[in-house]
Structure formats: C-alpha cells, structure tokens
Amino acid sequence: MLSSFAELLSDSCPPPQTALNGTETEEGDARVHRDYKQVREVKFFGAIGPLGERRFCKIKCIGGQWVGPLCVNQQGNGRFHPLFRSCKLEYINPHLLVTFRNVSIHSAGWVFPHGAKLQIRCRELGLYKLLGAAATRCQNGAWSTKLPSCVPTTLLTNFTEDAPPTVLIRIPSGSASVESGGELAVFPGSTLHLECLFSRRLGSPDWTWTSPTGQYLTGKVNTRLLQPS
Template sequence: MFMGVVGPYDEKRVCKIKCVSGRWVGPLCSLEHDSSRFQSMFRPCTLQSLGKNTLLTYRGRKITPSPELEFPHGSELSARCDRPGKFKLLGDSTLTCTNAKWTGRFPVCIRTNYYSNYSVDAPPALDWWLAGGKGRVNASGDLILLPGSILHLDCLFPRLHGNPTWTWTSSYRQYPTGWAIQRRARELRYRLSLYYAKPEDTGTFTCTAPSGHDNHLSITVKDVTCPPVVGEEPLQVHGDSVTLGAALTFSCPEGYSLRGTDKITCLPSGEWGSPVPWCQVVHCPVLVAEEPSLQLQSANTSYQGAAVFSCLSGFRLSGRSVLHCTANGTWSEPVPTCHEVLCPAVQAPQHGQVTGAATRRVGEAITFTCTPGFVVRGHALAFCTHDGVWSHPAPQCESRGKGNDLT
C-alpha cells in the first residue's frame, strides 16, 4: 500500500499494485476515502485498427495494431503517411495514451492528386529530392535535413490550371519558387528550392493550389549523429560514419555466427535503427551414440572441437573415430558405426572333427579332435582374436603309425 495523488484535484487516495497472471497491474486506488474498493486509475490503451496508408511507430519501431497489443498510460505513438507528400495527413501526428483513451485527433491519410491524374479537386502532391547533403523522413513524417543540404521541393500541379503558391513559417529568409526548368517537369512541378540549409530554415512549407487545396511538409534542419558503435569482441564493424542516414555493417570471423541484423542505419531521432548484433561461437549438434556397441568417449561441440568414438570389445569401427566441428556448424564426418568382429568359418580336418565351429565371436574358442587311429599335428585349440582371425591355423590329423615308421 502507498499514498497516491489522483484525480483532477490531486486528491489523496490509498493505492496498491497487484500481480495478476505474472504481470503487475495498477496502480489500483480506492474510490473513496477509507474505502476497501480499488480500481485501476491509469489503464492502458489498445489500438484496434489503423487507417490505410498510415504508419504508426512506438519508441522508434513500426507497430501493427492488434487487440492484444496494450500501450501503458503515458505512451506516445507517432503517425505519418507511408509516402509523405504523396498523401496528406489529416489529424495529429502524435497520439498519447491517457487512462485507456488516446488524446488527439486520430490521423488519417488521404490521397492527393498524384493518384487522380493530378485533378484540381484534390490536394496537390509534394515531391522532394536532394541535390546535396542528406535527409530522412522521421517517425512523425517530418523531413530531417543535415545543415548544408540542398533541397528541391516540388508541388505537383498542372500548369495549365494556374500557378500554385508556396508559403512557409520560417522568417529566416525568402526561398526562390517557380516552375521547374527541365522540359518534362516544367508543366507539372512548381518548385521551391532551399540552398545550403541552416537550422533557421526549420519550419512548415505549404503549397496551395488555385482551387484552395493545400499540402505541406515540415522540415527540420539539424545536425543528427548517432552514438559511436563499439561491438563486443570478436564482432567486426564496417564503416565509421555516424551521421544521419549512415549505415554500419557487421560480420563475424570464421567459427562465429552473427546474432541480430547485419546492418543498422542512423535514424533522424539520433538512434540506430536496430540493436547492435553480437557474435556467437558456432556449435555443432549434440552427438548421440545410438548403437549399444558404439561409445562416445568425449565431445566438444564448439567450433574446432572434436568428438571421439570407439567400439566395445568384439566390434570394429567403420568410419572416422575422430570428428571435428566445422565453421558452418556441421561435423566433418558422419557418425561412425560398429560392426561385430567374426572369425571365418573353419572346416574340420580330414579324419577329424571341430567343436564350436558355429561360434566365431572374439574370445571364443574351437577345438579339434581326430578319429581313432589318428593324432592331431598342430594346435588342438584356437581362439578368435580381435583382428578377426584365429589364433592358430587348423591342425592336421595323421595316422598314428606314420610318424614311427623309420624304414
């Protein structure tokens, strides 16, 4: 609980804030003195819809209206037409949320004669181009110029219907006006020229057609710079200009991936259009030894890290035992497999038998015996080795009397 000052007469009320579904709601204040009933005194605003060709920005970012989007009490939205000069903004360029209501005339963008074949019954369209310097339209639809810029501002109106009139709010100096000199432009473009702009030229420039319809463009001349950008290592920043319209690009060294945008632009507000990105070490996917006989001895999933595999006793590795994490986040080789080691089948010697011939796994043994009257010449026992070969070759069965006949 805390004491709050609310209402148009700064009345003191007991207020509180309340946590609802993980969000703070409030302040909630008592309706009357010493009352236990509380209600929200500063409710958020919502925006259900937006007029065609109208752009809204909140804290420098473009927004799309939706019923779920809420703006806290005191929030300000900037409005402009998506093509300033080709549309005319009616209403206020700034809306403020005041206890669930937007203050100001809601903005609407109407079409100019640019879209009606330059009819005299519509507001004249405005067009502009820079012969030198830099300029950008801000969130409210104003044209921001750097000092020293040269601007040509054209009022689009058919010359055969008369001469429009340029007026301006700045009292700093007079500006030359007249039909454009170029042959194709002089029948349509009634031009105002601003040479080597200075902050004193800041103001609203209005073109009024003989029919009485008008359109205007607000111009602000100021030196706009964005703060220097120092990225965290190992981010690489390309470009050094921080003036209005300047762009910086970013990259990361091999083994890192860029998180965020690779380009930011200095806005008329003196802020960068996007947050500065950062470099994140590339990681390869986590490896899993799915075969029961395959063992993952160690694995470093970072760039240039290694994964080491081996097989259980009695199995042979097929593939690379060591994999490396590459710069593009993939492993250098497929995960290896394990195949069981089996010794070759053994035939019984002539006049003999072999026991355990169906068993050919590593470590298992076979024995040889001879039929009566014959003896084993060689090893009667053999083991299957890790190399997949028997420890001894198959013996022979020889007649008992063969070795004793000396004649």
C-alpha cells in the same frame, strides 16, 4: 488482544496469483504458496506497456481482497499511484506509420498504458497528405484524438480537383530523414529540391516558409500531361 488477532485473520488475503503473460505459472504458484495471514502489502517490479517499461509497484490487502496494483509514476517522486486504464490500438490504416518511443507499430492489437503518446505520419511523404492530428495520447482508456487518415495527392488521383497537390522530395546532395511526426529533417550542407505537382487551371500555388533568416529559390514549370490513347 485475542479479539484483535481474530479480526486480523478474518481480513487476511489469500496468496496472490503469479502469472506470465496472463497464464499462471507452476513455479510462480509454488513460490507464493505461503502464509499470507499477516501480510498487508506486497511490493514488486512490473513491466508496463508494450515495451515492458519497468515500474516499482505494490498491492495492498484491504478487507480480505488484494487492491492494486499501485505503481510509482514516471516522474520518480517515490509516491504510489493507481494505474489508469490502458488503450488498445484497434486498427491501423495501411498508409499510416505509427511509432511509440521511436519503435514502429506494424499491426493493430497493441495495448498502451495511460499517458502513452503515439506519433503518426503517412508512410510516403509527399504522395499522401495526413488528414487529422499527427499524435494521439492514451487518457484513461480512451485516445485523445481519432487516428488520422492519409489522402492521396494529385499524382495518384490523375489530378482530380479535390486532391491536394503532390510534393516530390529530392536530395541531389547530402541526406535527410523523415521524423516520426512527419517532419523532414535535412542535414547541414544538403541540397533539397521540392516539386509541387498541381493543375495550373485550378490556380498557381505559392511556396511559403517560416524561417526569417533566408530566402529560397522558387520557380514554375508548365508541363503538359499526355492523355492515354
């Protein structure tokens, strides 16, 4: 019995450090300064990710060292799992709009937990074309895809041959909104006009749509560009 108690003391862990935003606090330090010689597990609520998602977590004392944290996953099955590595957003192209759970990310340096999904689109819909994936996910310390870029269209490049066509969006009546993934959501009863600006000497662009339920009016207008004198 004495031998078992001695082994328990030799494998005990020191009081865990309590910190706020990475800085140890006097209040927290005083609160945990107690005897942990017989404590093998500490449970607590943690804030995960930039939005402070609340997770139930724990640390375990194994061989004289605290191991963890282990947290209950988002599926809510009650089981504790190790936290995978987070991902840091190192750079944001100024023409990109990045959102996480409908919250806009305006600057680089944010750290996102494993499994976090970022939605990405160009800020000016129709004037820039997204080159790359419209979403990326944090997978154990690495992003699933490289962040995309925004390519200027014909209206911004003076109709150079390698530029994609500009699409001007007009809502004469009703309203619409741009979703975080770059989709244009048009509300019922609204009127939508799309204008494709493209050099006719390179060909004639055609409109296509996936909805089989209706047809939409299309037309072509020849416009002569005035060259500066």
